[in-house]
Amino acid sequence: MRRGAFVRELLRRPQGAFGVGWLTLIVLSALISRFWTPLDPFDTDPYSAWLTPSFGHPFGTDSVGRDIFSYVFAATGTTVVVAVASGVVATVVGVGLAALGSLTARWVRESVAVLIDVLVAFPTLLIAMALAAAFGGSLTVVVVAVGVGYGVTIARVSRSEIRQVARTDYVLAARANGLGTGAVLRRHVLPNIAPVVVVQLSLSMATSVLAEAGLSFLGYGAPADTASWGRLLSDLQKFIGVHPGSVVWPGLAITLTVLALNLLGDAVRDASDPRLRSRRTGRGTPGSPSTPAPSTAPPRATAPGAAGTPTTPGVVS
Amino acid sequence: MSLVIDDLTVTVGDRRVVDGLSLDVPDGARVGLIGESGSGKSMTTLAVLGLLPDGARATGSIRLDGRELLGASERELAGLRGRVVGTVFQDPRTALDPVVTVGRQIAEPLRLHGRVGRRDARARAVAAAAEVGLPDPETVVDLYPHQLSGGQRQRVGIAMALINRPGLVLADEPTTALDVTTQAEVLALFQRLVDEQRTSLLFVTHDLAVLSRITDHAAVLSHGRVVERGPVEQLLHRPEHEVTRGLVEATRATTWRAS
Numbered sequence: 001m002r003r004g005a006f007v008r009e010l011l012r013r014p015q016g017a018f019g020v021g022w023l024t025l026i027v028l029s030a031l032i033s034r035f036w037t038p039l040d041p042f043d044t045d046p047y048s049a050w051l052t053p054s055f056g057h058p059f060g061t062d063s064v065g066r067d068i069f070s071y072v073f074a075a076t077g078t079t080v081v082v083a084v085a086s087g088v089v090a091t092v093v094g095v096g097l098a099a100l101g102s103l104t105a106r107w108v109r110e111s112v113a114v115l116i117d118v119l120v121a122f123p124t125l126l127i128a129m130a131l132a133a134a135f136g137g138s139l140t141v142v143v144v145a146v147g148v149g150y151g152v153t154i155a156r157v158s159r160s161e162i163r164q165v166a167r168t169d170y171v172l173a174a175r176a177n178g179l180g181t182g183a184v185l186r187r188h189v190l191p192n193i194a195p196v197v198v199v200q201l202s203l204s205m206a207t208s209v210l211a212e213a214g215l216s217f218l219g220y221g222a223p224a225d226t227a228s229w230g231r232l233l234s235d236l237q238k239f240i241g242v243h244p245g246s247v248v249w250p251g252l253a254i255t256l257t258v259l260a261l262n263l264l265g266d267a268v269r270d271a272s273d274p275r276l277r278s279r280r281t282g283r284g285t286p287g288s289p290s291t292p293a294p295s296t297a298p299p300r301a302t303a304p305g306a307a308g309t310p311t312t313p314g315v316v317s
Numbered sequence: 318m319s320l321v322i323d324d325l326t327v328t329v330g331d332r333r334v335v336d337g338l339s340l341d342v343p344d345g346a347r348v349g350l351i352g353e354s355g356s357g358k359s360m361t362t363l364a365v366l367g368l369l370p371d372g373a374r375a376t377g378s379i380r381l382d383g384r385e386l387l388g389a390s391e392r393e394l395a396g397l398r399g400r401v402v403g404t405v406f407q408d409p410r411t412a413l414d415p416v417v418t419v420g421r422q423i424a425e426p427l428r429l430h431g432r433v434g435r436r437d438a439r440a441r442a443v444a445a446a447a448e449v450g451l452p453d454p455e456t457v458v459d460l461y462p463h464q465l466s467g468g469q470r471q472r473v474g475i476a477m478a479l480i481n482r483p484g485l486v487l488a489d490e491p492t493t494a495l496d497v498t499t500q501a502e503v504l505a506l507f508q509r510l511v512d513e514q515r516t517s518l519l520f521v522t523h524d525l526a527v528l529s530r531i532t533d534h535a536a537v538l539s540h541g542r543v544v545e546r547g548p549v550e551q552l553l554h555r556p557e558h559e560v561t562r563g564l565v566e567a568t569r570a571t572t573w574r575a576s
Contacts, residue, residue, distance in 0.1 A: 106371070167412040176366050176406075177399030177426040177477065178392075187425070191416045238394040274416060 009271035019264025022256055029076040041071040041227050050243055059249045063239060068232070072249050075227040079209055079257060083141055087201050089147025094154025095190070095197060101155065103160040103181050103189075116155050124149030126213060132220035142212045142221055150204035157200055161193040195269040202265025205274060207259040213254050229254050289293035318360045318382050318401065318484025318517050319344045320365065325377040325387075327360045327369065327541075334360045334373070336541035338518075342485070347511065347518040349528040349535030349549060351564060357541040358521045362487045365519075366404065367394040381485065402555040403478035403516075405507075409470035413462040420446070420458025422433035430481055445476040450506060468499035472506065479510055485517045492527055504530055525568040529553055537561045 010016040039057075045065035055059045059068035084123045101112035128145030135141060165171060166189065174184050190197075213230030215221030221227035229250040270276050320342040327335040335357040342348045352358050362377045365385060379386040381401070386394065398404075403426075406412035413422055423445050424438035434440065439458065446454035449472040462470055471491060478486060491507065492500040508531055511518050520532050528535055529549045536546040537560055545558040556562045 137529040160507050168404055169408060170414040172368065172479075173404070173406050173474075174414070174425070175368055175398065176402075178395045178397070178429050179399075179425070183429070188417070192414070208561045267513055275463055 006271055010267055013267045013270065015263035016267030019260045019267055022100060022260035023264065026076050026257060027080055028262075030080040031100045032073045033077050037070040037074050039067040039070045041066060041074040042225075043067075050246075051075040052245075060246055061235060061272055062232075068246060068249055071227055071232055072229065072253055075250075075253075077228045077230065078139065078212065078222055078226055078228045080145075082139055082212045083205040083208050083261070085139075085143040086146040086150065086211075087205040089143060090154055090204040090208075091197065091201055093148055093151025094200070097155035097178070098158035098162050099189075101159045102166060103185060113159065116152055116159065117187055119148075119152040120156055122149065122152075122206070125214065127216055128211060129218070129220050132215065135236040137215065137220040137223060139212070139222060142208065146204065146211045150200075150207055154197060154200045154204065158197055160194050161196050162241055164187055165189050165192045166279070195273050198268045198272065202261045202268070206265075207263040208258055209254065211260070213250075222316055319383075319517060320517060321380045322361070322365070323378040323380070325361065325364060325375060325379060327357070327373055327375045328401070329363055329370075329373045333374075334541050335364070337377070338541065338543055339541075340536055340543070342517050342519050345515050345517055346534070347520060347532040349532035350519060350521045350538060351523060351525060351528055351535050351552075352538030353523055353564075356538045358491055358523075358538055360521070360541075361538075362404070362489050362521055365487060365559040366402065367391070368398075374476050396430075396548055399483075400430040400481045401484050403481065403483035405471075405474050405478045405486065405488045405491040408494045409467055409474050410494065412421075412474055413470055415462055417461075418458065419460050419462060419473050422462075423458070423473060423480060426477060426481050440478075441480065446473075449473070449479075450502075451476075451508070459483065466499075467495055468503060471495060471503050473502070475507060477508065477524045479514065479516075482514055483516060483564055485519070486511065488518065489518045490522050491520075493522065495523070500527070507531065523564070525549070525553055525564050537564065 011020065027187040043066065045061075048057075048061055048065040049063055051061040051065075052055050057067050057069065059072060062068055062071075095299065097112060097116055098099060101109050101116060103109070104112075123146055128142060131141045131145055132138075166184075171184055171188055174188050179187065212221050212228065216228040216230030217234040219234070222231055224231075233247065233254070235242070236250065280289055320340075320513055322338060322340040324340045327332060337375050338357070340348065340350065340361075340363060346439045350358050350361060360369070360373070363369050363373075365381075365386065367381055367389065368376060377387065381397070386397075407412055413419070415517065420439055420442040423442040425467055426435070427441055428435075428438050441511050442458045442534070446457050449458045451472050453470055455562060457465070458471075462473070465473065470492075474491070488507070492503050495503060504527065511531075518529065518532070534548055535549050536543045537552065538544070539560040541556075545552065545561050552561055553565060553568075554558075556565050
């Protein structure tokens with residue numbers, strides 16, 4: 001697929017534009033906060049506790065006088081690391097297990113299928129808490145637990161997808177062209193199941209953001225010297241009766257990030273499937289893909305032939 | 318390239334779907350294999366390719382230019398598929414990958430067996446698309462299958478099967494899923510290419526009328542057995558076995574209805 005066409009399709013959708021926009025902001029914040037934050041997020045000052053939002057403290061301060069904006073800003077790093085790492089682990093575990101569970105010799109694939117079903121029954125958050133209790137709370141624990149936990153879900157979904165694709169005529173045709181199992185997987189199976197995996201991947205990243213926040217909230221996640229939205233939420237919620245406004249900021253950050261990931265997943269799925277695209281994206285259609293009709297005038301009001309856009313974009317016959 | 322099938326038996330579970338089939342496709346010849354659906358035609362082509370479904374077992378002998386294919390290693394077979402043996406499948410709606418561009422699919426056997434770079438592969442795909450009569454080949458190679466008509470997709474399938482100039486082409490009902498007009502065009506194309514490349518052809522179909530246009534000799538298959546064989550003209554005009562007669566009747570009926 002042409003990369004430019006994909007990005008255009010993605011940004012054309014409101015979900016995609018919002019997802020890309022918000023997540024870009026988060027990733028940029030994460031990068032910048034490694035080197036610079038407005039104020040030191042861990043700098044306490046009892047004399048400036050519970051300041052209301054102002055220019056110097058856009059989100060106000062907390063019970064020990066820390067600047068909430070700086071803290072939320074610094075915590076983006078934790079979120080990004082956890083989400084990306086869990087996403088990678090989940091995809092590798094998921095697609096790997098799914099391929100083993102569908103394209104191998106009968107006894108291998110059936111044992112793997114049973115293994116997947118057993119692992120699906122394990123609740124991810126409880127595993128994370130058990131691991132944290134055993135090895136101490138850390139981001140690695142969150143990543144491993146969510147990555148493997150969600151990877152199994154991805155495996156279950158993609159296994160049935162792979163089996164469906166493996167039965168198609170085009171896979172038979174590919175084998176008749178001399179492709180081996182690995183090449184069939186790479187060239188035909190993965191591109192065809194990618195939309196499903198991408199949606200699952202975005203869900204797993206969203207889950208990992210929530211899981212990190214949840215575990216940190218409970219004290220099992222990020223260690224004390226790591227800024228985390230969940231930890232901040234837990235610090236602030238003790239005072240929710242007195243200072244309800246402060247809790248909003250980490251809560252909003254978590255909610256918007258999870259929402260952005262979910263919406264982006266849907267948008268990527270729609271944009272990556274050539275069959276779901278509204279327009280023909282091949283070369284040689286002058287003007288049609290990148291220039292939407294001017295919004296002021298309805299298309300039929302333009303002079304015939306002026307736009308140069310073919311009226312039947314789909315089928316060439 | 319010659320194909321000799323000798324006493325081929327394919328069993329699925331305890332059912333014999335192909336039962337002691339013998340068939341010769343001499344070098345450069347075009348041979349038809351005709352039968353009703355379920356008579357074991359497709360299983361025969363799959364057996365030649367070594368791509369029988371799970372649970373199916375083949376015994377007997379299949380020799381390609383004297384080289385035994387039954388029991389050959391997967392690696393050896395994979396090296397033949399798409400290079401020495403080209404295959405055209407029945408339904409062009411499902412035999413092309415929906416998310417891969419037409420050009421990349423046409424060039425796939427080439428890139429796999431020929432160590433051809435991306436740019437060369439594209440140029441060859443464009444040339445192949447032109448050869449099978451696809452309109453505007455430079456543009457068409459960047460389209461996805463759903464943007465083509467059924468007949469065009471089958472042309473893509475043919476281009477893909479022939480791009481490595483195989484010595485043997487297996488055609489599994491390549492015109493069945495097409496409408497009558499398109500069928501005639503695709504058959505004419507097929508005939509021309511097979512002539513030009515002097516490739517041997519095993520053409521599988523249930524339609525005697527189609528067969529009579531493209532092959533000289535044919536074997537009639539019923540319940541996995543060859544019940545009659547001979548020149549297509551003879552099968553068409555002096556059928557001996559009742560299955561052949563049934564196929565002739567069916568052909569007359571459709572031809573009559575079509576005209």
